[in-house]
Amino acid sequence: MSDAKPLVLVDPSPRAPWMIFSEEHRARLEARVRLVLHEGGPMPDAMVDEHLPEAELVLGQIPLPTERLARAPRLRAVINVEGNWKPNLDYAECQRRGIWVLSIAPAMGPAVAEMCLALALDLARGVTAADRAFRRGEEAYGIFGNLDAFLLREQPIGMIGFGNLGRALRPLLAPFGGRVRVHDPWLSPGLLREHGCEPCSLDELLRESKVIFILAGATAENEGFLGREELERIREGSAVVLASRAPVVDFNAFVELARAGHFRAAIDVFPREPVPRDDPVRRCEGILLSPHRAGGMRESYARISEMLIEDIELILAGMPPVRLQRADPRTASLGRSR
Numbered sequence: 001m002s003d004a005k006p007l008v009l010v011d012p013s014p015r016a017p018w019m020i021f022s023e024e025h026r027a028r029l030e031a032r033v034r035l036v037l038h039e040g041g042p043m044p045d046a047m048v049d050e051h052l053p054e055a056e057l058v059l060g061q062i063p064l065p066t067e068r069l070a071r072a073p074r075l076r077a078v079i080n081v082e083g084n085w086k087p088n089l090d091y092a093e094c095q096r097r098g099i100w101v102l103s104i105a106p107a108m109g110p111a112v113a114e115m116c117l118a119l120a121l122d123l124a125r126g127v128t129a130a131d132r133a134f135r136r137g138e139e140a141y142g143i144f145g146n147l148d149a150f151l152l153r154e155q156p157i158g159m160i161g162f163g164n165l166g167r168a169l170r171p172l173l174a175p176f177g178g179r180v181r182v183h184d185p186w187l188s189p190g191l192l193r194e195h196g197c198e199p200c201s202l203d204e205l206l207r208e209s210k211v212i213f214i215l216a217g218a219t220a221e222n223e224g225f226l227g228r229e230e231l232e233r234i235r236e237g238s239a240v241v242l243a244s245r246a247p248v249v250d251f252n253a254f255v256e257l258a259r260a261g262h263f264r265a266a267i268d269v270f271p272r273e274p275v276p277r278d279d280p281v282r283r284c285e286g287i288l289l290s291p292h293r294a295g296g297m298r299e300s301y302a303r304i305s306e307m308l309i310e311d312i313e314l315i316l317a318g319m320p321p322v323r324l325q326r327a328d329p330r331t332a333s334l335g336r337s338r
Contacts, residue, residue, distance in 0.1 A: 005034045006316060009051050011043035011060030012081055019301045020059070020081050020104070025309040032316065033057075057312060063088040075099050077315050079308065079324065083108055083295075084217060084245075091329035100315060101327035107303035108295035109168030115294035116165070116243050117172050119266035120211050122288055123239035125149050132285075148237075150210070154178045158209030160226070161216030161244060162187055162197065164325065169213060170195055181205045184216070186331065206233040211241075218245035219331075228253035232262070239264045243294055246271045259284045268294045 008029070012020050017039060021029065029035065036051050038044070048062055052071055058064070058078045069075070069090055077100035078089065085103065094101050122128050126149050133139050140147075154177045159166045162184040173180060174196070181204065182197040189199040205212070212234065216222060226249040234240060240258070242249065246269045258265035266288035267281070273292055275281065281289065311321035 005032065006056040007051060007054045008033045008035050008057045008059065008312075009043075009048070009055040009062070010035055010037040011048075011058075011062050012037075012039070013042050013060065015081055020304050020308060022302065022305045025305045028309060029312065032313070057315065059308070061086055061088065064090065064094075066090045066093050069093050069097070069099075077102060077312075077321070079311075080104065081304070081308075085327060085332040087220070089332075091327055091332050094327075095329050100321055101332065102311065102321055102324035103327065104304045104307060105325050106164045106323075107307055108300050109164040110303075111297040111300045112165050112243060112294040113168035113172055115268065115290070116169050116213055116215075116241050119241045119243075119268070119288060119290065120213070120239055121152060123241070123264040123266055124152050124155075124211070128288060150237075152176045152178075152211065155210040156181065156208055158183070158200075158205040158212045159197070160184075160202070160205065160212065160214045160248075162192060162195070163215065163217060165215040165244060166213070167195065169215070170197065181209060202230065203233060206230060207235065209238060210235065211239045214240065214242045214248065215244045216248050218247040223247045224250055226250065226254070228257075231257050234263045236262055237264070239266070241266045241268075243268045245269055255281055255284060255287065258287050261286065264288075266290065268292055 010017070017037060038047060043060070043062060049071070052068065054074060055072055056074050056076050058075065059081055061080060061082055064078060065088070078094065080086065080103040083103060083105040089101065091101060126146070130139065130145055139145065157173055157178055157180045159169070159180065159182045162182045166182065170180065180197045181200040182192050183200055183202045183205045184192070192199045214226065224247065228250055231250065231253055240263050242254065242265065251271050254265065257263060264286070268290040269292055270281070275291070281287065307323040311323045314321055
């Protein structure tokens with residue numbers, strides 16, 4: 001006999017359970033549902049197949065192709081707790097059946113936006129570089145320590161991609177003034193203008209921006225679209241922050257051009273993580289390196305927990321979710337999470 005409570009299948013990998021539920025929210029959820037939770041790596045297929053027929057919600061990145069969805073007649077929602085769409089789910093079949101497919105990605109936006117601004121300011125003002133020089137006894141004082149620095153104020157800004165990250169970053173840039181150009185072929189010009197941005201071509205953005213934020217998610221269609229040819233169009237001396245997904249750029253060309261001084265670069269995401277100890281990028285003094293930590297804040301995980309519990313309660317009550325990001329079958333099926 002099945003339990004009277006709705007069954008929720010939870011596979012948080014690569015996250016830990018505490019990253020998606022606070023103790024308070026987990027207790028609140030367990031008062032209403034039966035949690036089947038797996039820790040320490042992806043949930044084994046046998047465990048998935050055992051519980052899927054009763055599952056009403058799936059939390060995690062469990063592969064759900066068409067044939068597996070057919071064995072889940074009670075399923076109401078699938079919630080990706082990593083933050084990127086994966087090609088391991090039949091999005092169209094979920095839409096046909098009225099199954100919500102959701103992501104916690106919006107929860108990470110504010111933290112990543114703050115880090116993007118911090119990295120841009122560091123590149124513009126040479127904060128880390130000056131600290132290193134000081135510790136070597138090679139510091140320069142006053143104007144002589146700022147010969148290569150520039151103010152962010154009134155500088156032309158470019159954003160490649162305007163999803164959750166871009167929309168969280170845009171308000172933080174408002175006090176600095178300056179034009180904010182955006183290249184995002186998936187969004188309409190009118191929507192970008194509503195956010196105080198100027199829609200533009202990729203070529204214009206690369207040529208005209210003093211600070212560039214690379215915020216585009218990785219899809220099957222845009223992998224490596226910022227190749228060497230595109231990267232060479234960036235204005236010399238510009239600051240470039242790579243904060244979304246490494247596969248959208250020719251990473252080797254990006255590092256080579258930054259090391260050569262064509263532009264200043266800050267990198268928070270890498271093609272392979274953890275980055276190998278002998279990776280040459282570690283020896284590039286001119287690049288500001290961050291180990292994919294922009295969004296990994298306790299405040300972000302608190303937002304995930306809050307968004308999850310509120311939308312799960314709405315779904316169980318037969319209402320539509322309002323906090324998490326909803327998948328569009330066509331665009332989500334192109335997602336490549338790395």
